[in-house]
Amino acid sequence: MKRLLFVILLTIMGCCGVHVQAVGYEKIINPVLPGDRPDPTVIEINGEYWAAATSNEWSPLFPIFKSKDLVNWELVNYVFPDGAPDWALNNFWAPELSYDEKQGKVYLYYTARDKRTKRLSCAAAVADSPMGRFKDLGPLVAQEPGSIDAFAARDEKGKLYLIWKEDGNSMGLPTNIWAQEMTEDRTRLIGEMTSLFCNDTPWEEGLVEGVCVFKKQDYFYILYSAASCCDKKCNYKTGVARSKSLLGKWEKYEKNPILVDNQDWRCPGHGTIVRKDGKEFYLYHAYNRSGSVYVGRQGVLEELCWGEDGWPYFRNDAVYNRPNLSLDYVDSFKGNTLAPIWQWRVTQKIDYQTGKNGLHLGASMENRELGTLLVQPVKALNFSLTATVDNRKSMAAAGIGIIGGAHNGFGAPLAGIGISVLKDKVEVWKNVDGKVDVLAQSAITVSATAQVRMTVKDGYWLCFEFRKGQRWIPLATEIDASPYVPWGMGFRIGLCAKGGDGTFADFRKIELIH
Template identity: 40%
Template structure:
C-alpha cells in the first residue's frame, strides 16, 4: 500500500472511530499505557521487569518495573546509545536469564545493508548496565523476534525468518552456545506460514505431555491490522506442531484490537500471566500498541489453554514537568536518526539545542508517549532568539505539526510531504516569557494558543483547520513534546511542560 492510500485510510477510519465509538466503561485497561509494543517480561526476586519495542526512538528499549503486575514504573532503557552495528528499527527485545547473567536478544536493522538481524546484550542487572555483543542471527531478508527456551537442559533460540530459498515465513530454532552469545549446529524449522497470514512473536511452554507454541498471526501494525494470538502443540520441542482448531485464543473485543506478541511470567502463586500488546479502538494508531495483561488458564489436563484478560488500574496519565531537578525524566525520547539533541535541566529550566539532519525540517523533538489522541499540551518559553522554540506533535522528520516562538513572532507550522508551511503567525512582544498551548480535539483537529504576562489565551489558528491524521507511522505512534529548530549555537529554554488528557 502506498503512503497516500495509507493516510487516506487513517483519515477515514480514525475519524469514524472517534465520532462513533464509545469506549466501554467496563472494558479492560492496559497495565502499561501508551505505545509499548512486543513486550517481554521476567521476574527477578520480588520484582517484575518488562522491556518493549522502541522503533526509531532513543533511548532504546524502555524498561519498566512492577511489584504486582498491575502498577508499572519506567526505570530506564537498555541502550542509551544505539549499538554501532545498528541503524534503526529497534523491535521485539526478549529477556533471558542464565547463570547469573541477564540476556536481551533484540531486533535491529543492520547499518551495512538494512537487513533486520537479532543482536544480544548482557548485564548482571535486569534493568541497567547492558553491554552489546553484536549480531547473533542473520537470515535471509529478515530475522526477528528471538525467544529462548530450555529443553532438557539445552538452551535454544527461536526466531521468525523469511526470504531464503523462496520458503514462506517460518519459525526456526537453533542451539545456543553455553555463554549465550552465539549459535551452534544446524537450524531447524518448527512451523511454516503455509496459510499466508503471517507468523511471528512466538513463545513456548512445556505443560504435561506437550510443548505449546503461542504465536501471533496477521498484520501487526497500523490502522488495518488484524493481529491475533494462536496456539499450537507438539510432543517434541522441534515439532511438528498441530494448530488448535479454535484459534485464535486472544483476539479483538469490544474495546481492543490486534492483540499479540507477548511472553509469560510465573507468579509466586504459580499462575502464568501473558504480557502482550493491543490497540485501543478509540485511539488506535495515535496511542500505539499498549501493554496488556492476560492470565493463562487450562480448563482440561493435556487440553488446550485459554486466556482471561486482566484489567489494569485506573490511574491518571497526565504529566507535569517543572525542571527543578538536574536529572532528565525517563519519559523523554527523540528521533535519533534525524537529530542529536543537547539537553540540560535544573533550577526550573530545561535547555534544548543540538544538530539536526539537513532533511529534518522539524528540528529536535523531545517527546513523551501519549496515551490518547485527545489532549492539551502547554509550555512556557523563557528565552528569545531566532530559533523556533515550542511544542511539536511529531510522527517523523517529514510528518509533524507544532506551535513555536521565533523572534517577535509566534507561528503555527506543519511539515508534510517534505515541505514546511507556516499556517498562521502573529507578532508579539519579543521580550518576556511566552506561554504556548497545543490542543487536539475529538475530531483530531488542532488548535493552538499563546499568551504573554497577564493576558488571556489567544487562538493562533482559529481560521486554519488542520488535523493530525498524517502523523502516524505504520509501526509507531506519534509523540508530543518540546521542539527546537535553530542554529547549533542557539538554544530553546523552557520553564515547564504539561500534558493533560481530555475526555
C-alpha cells in the same frame, strides 16, 4: 490532590460495577503499559517483575519497566542509554528479556537492521541485572529476507536455543519459525537450523511471528501471532501450538486463534507469558478501539486459562479501564538530568542542560528540518500540552508539536505539526518530509516567558493557541493530523528546538493534561 482523586475514582469504579479483572490481591487496570509500547516482554526475578518494549527509532533504546504486581509499572532504565550499537542502523524492535538463574545474568534479545547488509537481524545484549548497564553482544542471525522476534528457550535436555521468525512475508514468501542451538554466552548459533512451523492455515494469512515459548507439565507451548499487525487495517490475532519436545513435531490448536478482537481492544498479539500466584498471565500489545493507531499499540495484561482438553485459552475480556488523570505529566526540568520518559531520534545526539532555570536544549536543523526533538509517546486521544518558554535571548524557535510520519507506510519520512516561539513571533507550522508550511502566525511581546498550547481531540484534531495576558488566543484550529500517523507506532508529542548550530531553546515548564 490528584492522587486523592485517583484513589476516589478507583473506589467508585469498584462500587459501580466497572469491569476490573483480578490478579491475586491486585486489580488489572489496562493498559498496564499505556501509550505506544509494542512487543512487550516480561520476566520475574526474586518476586519482582521487569518488562521492556519496542523503541522503533526513538532513543534511548528499549525502555525497561519495574513492577511488584504486573499492573503498576515504573520506567527505570534503558538497555542502550547512549544510542544504537555501532553495527545497528534502525528498526529497533521486539526486545525479549531472559534471566539465566545459574549465571545470575539478564539477557535481552532484540531486532535491528544491520548497517552493512541492511538485513533485519536478531541480536543479544547482557547485564548483571535489569537495572545494570547492558553490553551488546552483536547479531546472531540475519537471513536474506530478515530475521526478527528472537526468543530463547531450553529444550527438554537443557540445551539452549534461539527461536526466531524468518521475515519471508517481506519478500512475498512463507514465514518460518526457526530454532537453532546457541552458545551459553549468547554470542553465536551452532548446529543446524530446525523449522518448527510456518504460516500454513487460512487464519494466519501472510505470516506467523512473535513467538513466546513456555512449558507446562508434559508440553512445550508456543503462543504466536499472525496476519497484519501494525496499521489502520490490522487484523492481528494470537494462536497456540504445542509439542512434547522443543524441536517438534508441533501441533497447532484446532480452535485457533485463541486471542482476537473484543469490545475494547483490537489486533492483540506478540507478548510474553509470566507466572504469578500459580497462574499464567500474558502481557501483549493491542490497539484500543477508540484510540486506534493514533495512540499506538499499548501493553495489555490478561490471564491465560486452561481447558479440559489441555489447551490454553483466553476469555478475551480485557477492558480499557485506566483513568485518564493517571496519565497527566508535569516537568519543570529542575533535576540533574532529563526524566526517563523523554526520548529523541536515534540518529541524533542531543545537547542539553537542566536545572533551576529549566531546560536549555540545543537546537538544530536535523530531522528533516523539524529540529531537535524531545518527545514521549501519546497515551490518550484527548489532551492538551502547554509549554512555557523563555523568549528573551533565544536565537532558536522553541515549541511543541505532534510527530509522526509523512504517510502511514513502513519507513515513512518524518512529519510534524506544531507551534513555536522565536522572540516576538509565534507561528503554527507543518513539516512533511522537510517541506515546511507556516499555517498561521502572530506577533507577541518579548518578555520573560511566553506560553503556547496544543490541544488534541480524538487523537488527530489539533488546535494551537498562545497566551496573551489572562487569555488564550486561538491561532490555528481544526487541523487534521490523521494522514501523518506513522506505521507501527503511535504519535509522539513533545518539544521542538529549531535553529542553527550553537543556538539553544529555553523551556521553563511543560504540562500534559488529559
